[in-house]
Each structure stands twice: as structure tokens, then as C-alpha cells.
Amino acid sequence: MNATIERDQNVIELQAASYSYGHTALLSDMSFSIEPGSFHFLTGPSGAGKSTLLKLLYAELLPSEGTVSLFGQSVDQMSRDQIAFLRRRIGLVHQNCDFLDHLSMTENICLPLTVAGQSARDDLDQLLAWVGLTHRADALPPQLSGGERQRAALARALIQAPEVVLADEPTGNIDWEMSQRLLTLLIELNKMGTTVLIATHDLNLIRLAKSEIAVRVLRIKDRQVQFAGSDL
Amino acid sequence: MKSIFAEIRGLLIGDTRAAMVVPPTGFTAYLTIFSTATMAFLGIFAVVMALSAGRVADRWAQELAKSATVLVTASQDQMQDAVAATVRVLETTAGVGSIRVLSDDEQRDLLVPWFGPDMPVDVLPLPQLIEVIPTSDGFDPEGLRLRLQGEAPDAILDDHGRWQKPLIRAAQRLRLFSLFCLSLIAITIIAVVTLAAKAALSANAKTIHVLRLVGATDEFVAKAFVRRFTLRAIVGAAVGVIMGIIAIMLLSNAGKAAGFLTDFGLMGINWLWPLILPLLFGLLAFFATRAAALRLLRELT
Ligand SMILES: Nc1ncnc2c1ncn2[C@@H]1O[C@H](COP(=O)(O)OP(=O)(O)O)[C@@H](O)[C@H]1O
Ligand SMILES: [Mg+2]
Numbered sequence: 029m030n031a032t033i034e035r036d037q038n039v040i041e042l043q044a045a046s047y048s049y050g051h052t053a054l055l056s057d058m059s060f061s062i063e064p065g066s067f068h069f070l071t072g073p074s075g076a077g078k079s080t081l082l083k084l085l086y087a088e089l090l091p092s093e094g095t096v097s098l099f100g101q102s103v104d105q106m107s108r109d110q111i112a113f114l115r116r117r118i119g120l121v122h123q124n125c126d127f128l129d130h131l132s133m134t135e136n137i138c139l140p141l142t143v144a145g146q147s148a149r150d151d152l153d154q155l156l157a158w159v160g161l162t163h164r165a166d167a168l169p170p171q172l173s174g175g176e177r178q179r180a181a182l183a184r185a186l187i188q189a190p191e192v193v194l195a196d197e198p199t200g201n202i203d204w205e206m207s208q209r210l211l212t213l214l215i216e217l218n219k220m221g222t223t224v225l226i227a228t229h230d231l232n233l234i235r236l237a238k239s240e241i242a243v244r245v246l247r248i249k250d251r252q253v254q255f256a257g258s259d260l
Numbered sequence: 261m262k263s264i265f266a267e268i269r270g271l272l273i274g275d276t277r278a279a280m281v282v283p284p285t286g287f288t289a290y291l292t293i294f295s296t297a298t299m300a301f302l303g304i305f306a307v308v309m310a311l312s313a314g315r316v317a318d319r320w321a322q323e324l325a326k327s328a329t330v331l332v333t334a335s336q337d338q339m340q341d342a343v344a345a346t347v348r349v350l351e352t353t354a355g356v357g358s359i360r361v362l363s364d365d366e367q368r369d370l371l372v373p374w375f376g377p378d379m380p381v382d383v384l385p386l387p388q389l390i391e392v393i394p395t396s397d398g399f400d401p402e403g404l405r406l407r408l409q410g411e412a413p414d415a416i417l418d419d420h421g422r423w424q425k426p427l428i429r430a431a432q433r434l435r436l437f438s439l440f441c442l443s444l445i446a447i448t449i450i451a452v453v454t455l456a457a458k459a460a461l462s463a464n465a466k467t468i469h470v471l472r473l474v475g476a477t478d479e480f481v482a483k484a485f486v487r488r489f490t491l492r493a494i495v496g497a498a499v500g501v502i503m504g505i506i507a508i509m510l511l512s513n514a515g516k517a518a519g520f521l522t523d524f525g526l527m528g529i530n531w532l533w534p535l536i537l538p539l540l541f542g543l544l545a546f547f548a549t550r551a552a553a554l555r556l557l558r559e560l561t
Contacts, residue, residue, distance in 0.1 A: 086473070108477070108557075109477050109478070113475070115472075115473065115474065126466065126470045127470065128281060128467055128470055130283040130284070131281070139470070139471070139474050142281065143281070143471060143475055184474070188475075
């Protein structure tokens with residue numbers, strides 16, 4: 029693959045994309061793109077379709093109409109293996125933070141490496157310390173609190189040094205201090221070139237990010253996605 | 261095809277990465293092992309039955325080819341001419357190796373078991389028996405019969421075929437039937453493993469979802485299940501085969517003591533079968549699970 033072409037390409041691009049569960053349209057006619065190295069928030073009231081939109085962005089759902097392209101390739105033209113390889117380039121923090129309950133937290137965090145046939149990273153301890161889970165490394169997921177699960181989910185998303193991080197309410201269950209730390213970590217990653225998209229209804233988080241770096245805010249309103257102005 | 265070989269190698273050497281991502285299953289695992297053990301038990305019986313039936317058919321067929329008897333019936337004074345005529349015909353028949361005219365003593369010995377030693381067999385108008393030993397190519401019994409009719413009408417060829425041919429046919433049918441049973445057993449194994457694999461995949465839908473989200477390919481997910489079911493089938497089949505062999509040995513020993521079932525059992529190279537059967541079951545389980553997993557995974561996101 030040609031790296032120079034990749035750099036110019038949008039990481040995510042939607043063209044007149046719609047999604048409906050059954051007959052009722054939830055998201056319609058969305059067209060926007062996300063450039064490599066950018067930092068975006070996705071916001072909107074609960075039930076607006078933030079999680080659904082994110083699912084379109086890692087091909088868990090396919091658009092009912094229009095196209096969703098990731099790294100320059102339309103998802104509905106991809107084979108199942110291609111989608112699997114695509115997801116290795118995306119660090120995903122799922123809203124439910126699902127883990128494999130029979131594996132330890134460390135094994136869960138390393139799962140993206142395991143399925144890709146790679147060995148564990150040397151700086152795993154550092155990553156665990158960053159999300160404050162060093163003392164929980166051998167715990168099983170059911171033994172963890174909501175906040176710990178969310179931090180573990182973030183660690184799992186970051187383990188394979190992804191090009192893009194998609195995070196669905198990553199601070200939903202954690203206190204403000206930890207939220208700030210996680211945001212700082214994501215900002216650091218973004219400064220090193222990682223593209224970040226965070227779905228959240230936490231406006232304080234967005235304000236904090238805005239005070240640090242240039243971010244853009246996508247808002248879902250009336251089944252449409254639009255770029256929010258400076259008003260928020 | 262290459263990837264399948266790599267996968268089989270991975271199975272034997274052990275790709276623990278893929279194996280650990282699916283939670284252990286406990287009770288249902290024993291059901292799969294139990295079913296494959298039962299099938300292997302029946303399978304080894306079918307194999308032994310097929311082998312034994314084949315052996316019986318071969319032996320009888322060999323004996324059939326080995327000897328025949330010609331009976332010459334004539335009155336006392338014409339007997340000598342009739343025998344001479346018969347011998348002439350036999351000596352000029354292709355496929356007849358040697359002939360032997362049985363002596364009176366030999367003929368009497370043959371009759372003793374039927375009539376007892378006190379019977380004055382000399383006074384009976386006995387037919388003269390001529391033993392015919394064919395060459396390895398054998399002779400054509402129908403052709404010989406026609407020639408005897410023309411040139412030695414007092415002679416009757418008895419090639420034992422009347423008695424043995426139906427028995428040989430029955431043994432051959434028994435062998436076919438056993439092979440048919442073996443195919444049914446193979447199909448059942450495929451069905452059982454497919455059902456068990458499908459149930460396991462459905463029970464692990466959440467696990468599979470998580471694996472897919474972190475970038476696992478279908479091959480990777482399938483591998484975890486394939487390894488498990490292949491090993492279960494091999495273990496189950498090994499247990500079943502061992503039990504089957506014990507049962508067969510007990511049966512054939514009891515049979516030998518009673519003087520029947522003497523051909524029932526494993527002999528010589530046949531002992532490879534108990535080794536082949538578990539591997540065969542493993543292979544069936546491998547392909548059945550793989551097919552079921554890849555088919556089912558395609559239906560999930
Ligand atoms: N699998 C589904 N089937 C049907 N409706 C769904 C499904 N998932 C979500 N929805 C509906 O779609 C709407 C948007 O859900 P979601 O994307 O989770 O919103 P948000 O993340 O913004 O809170 C909700 O009304 C929800 O009930
Ligand atoms: Mg949501």
C-alpha cells in the first residue's frame with residue numbers, strides 16, 4: 029500500500045449515509061469526513077444515535093443507504109476478513125465495555141494483539157499504570173467496577189497503537205479527575221498523530237479539550253449530523 | 261488447502277492463543293466425548309465384522325477353488341471302464357492339476373462317521389470317488405460337466421459350489437452391510453459434531469462478538485472451536501475403540517471355546533484399524549466443526 033496516498037486520505041468519510049433499525053430512520057443523509065490527525069467529539073442527547081453512528085464507523089453496522097468509507101474504502105465492499113484487518117487499525121472503546129469474563133484483565137487488554145498473532149507489548153505495565161489498573165491486572169472482568177471496566181476498555185483500545193481511536197462515552201462511569209487523565213492521554217496520542225473521535229454528552233469534557241487543542245464537534249440533531257459552532 | 265495443513269499442524273502442536281479465547285465448556289464437552297466414544301465402539305464392531313466377513317468369504321472361496329470331487333456310479337462290472345473313461349476326460353481337461361482315485365479303504369473311512377464301523381460297506385453299491393485338484397488357474401466346472409456328460413455319462417462333478425456359493429455370497433453381503441454401517445457411523449459423527457459445534461458457537465455469541473470487534477478473523481474464531489472438537493472426537497474415539505476391542509476379545513474368546521466365531525476378531529495388519537479410527541473421527545470432527553463455524557460466523561456481524 030502506498031503511504032503517501034494514505035496520508036492524504038480521509039480516515040472516515042460518509043456520503044449521504046443513512047441508517048434505520050427496521051423501518052424507522054434513525055440517522056439520515058449524513059455527509060462528513062474526518063481527516064487524519066484530527067480530534068473530534070460527537071455529541072447529542074441520549075438516544076440521538078451516537079452509538080449507532082460509531083457502529084457504522086467500525087463496520088459493526090452497514091449503512092442502509094449511501095456509503096461509509098474507512099481509510100478510503102467503502103465498508104460494504106469489504107470482505108469479512110478485510111473488516112477484521114480494518115478493525116486492527118481502529119482502537120475501539122465500546123459503550124458496554126464487553127470483555128471475555130474467563131480471562132484476566134491483562135489478557136483482555138492484550139486481546140487485540142492475541143487475535144492478530146502478535147506478542148504482548150513491553151510497555152504494557154506503563155499502559156496499565158496510565159489507566160490506573162496496575163493492581164487489577166490479574167482480576168477477572170466481573171470483579172471490576174464500572175469505572176475500572178471503562179479504563180480497561182480504553183487500555184484495550186490503545187494496546188495495538190491504532191491509527192484511529194473511536195470511544196463511546198469513555199468517561200460515562202468515571203469521576204472527573206480520572207476523566208481528565210484519560211482525556212490528557214488521548215490528547216497526547218492525538219499530538220503524536222492518532223485520529224480521535226469521542227462520543228459524549230459531557231460538555232465539560234469538550235470544553236476542557238477545547239482549552240488544550242483544536243477540536244471539532246459533530247452534533248446529531250434531527251437525525252442529521254452537523255458541525256457545531258463555537259457556542260456548543 | 262495449504263492453510264488447512266497449516267491448521268492441522270497448529271492443532272497438533274497446539275495454538276493455545278486461539279484455544280484460550282473461548283471459555284471452557286464443562287458438561288457439554290463430555291456429551292461430545294460420550295457420543296464419539298459410542299460411535300467408535302460401534303465403529304470398531306463394524307470394522308471387525310467387515311474384516312471377518314471378508315476373511316470368511318475369501319477362505320471359503322479358496323477352499324472352493326482348491327478341490328472338487330467326481331463321483332462315478334456304475335454297476336460292479338462296468339465300474340472299471342467308467343472310471344477309466346472319466347480319468348481320460350479329467351486328464352485332458354485344462355486347469356486340472358492332478359487327480360487321485362480314492363482307494364476302497366479311504367472311501368470306507370469317509371463313510372464311517374455316517375454309518376459306524378460295523379457297517380459292511382463292501383456290500384453296498386458305492387460310487388467311486390475321484391479327487392480333482394485344480395491348477396492355480398482352476399478349471400471351468402460347466403465345461404467339464406458337459407464333457408463328462410458326453411464322454412463319461414456315469415460321472416458327476418461335485419465342485420461343492422452348490423453348498424458354498426450361497427454362503428460366500430452371504431459373507432460378502434455381510435461385509436457390504438458392515439461397510440454401510442461404518443458410513444452411517446461416519447455420517448452420525450459429522451451430524452453430532454456439527455450440532456455440538458453450533459450449540460457451542462451460539463452459547464459463545466458474546467465472546468465471538470468481542471473477538472470480532474477487536475479484529476479477529478473468522479479463521480481465528482473457528483480455530484478455537486475446531487481444535488476443541490477435534491481433540492474431543494479423538495479422545496472419545498480412542499475410549500470407544502478400547503472398549504470395543506475389549507468386548508470383541510471377550511466375545512471371540514468365548515466363541516472359540518464354544519467352537520464358533522473363530523474368524524471374529526482382529527488379526528495382523530488389521531490392528532492398524534484401532535489406530536486409524538480415532539484419527540478418522542478427528543478428521544471428520546475437524547472438517548465438520550470448521551464448516552459449521554465458518555458458516556455460522558458469516559451470519560453474525
Ligand atoms: N439494535 C437496535 N434495534 C432497534 N433499535 C435500536 C437498536 N439499538 C439502538 N436502537 C435505538 O436507536 C436509538 C439510538 O440509540 P443509540 O445509538 O444507542 O443512541 P445514543 O448512543 O446516542 O444514546 C435509540 O432510540 C435506541 O432505542
Ligand atoms: Mg450510546
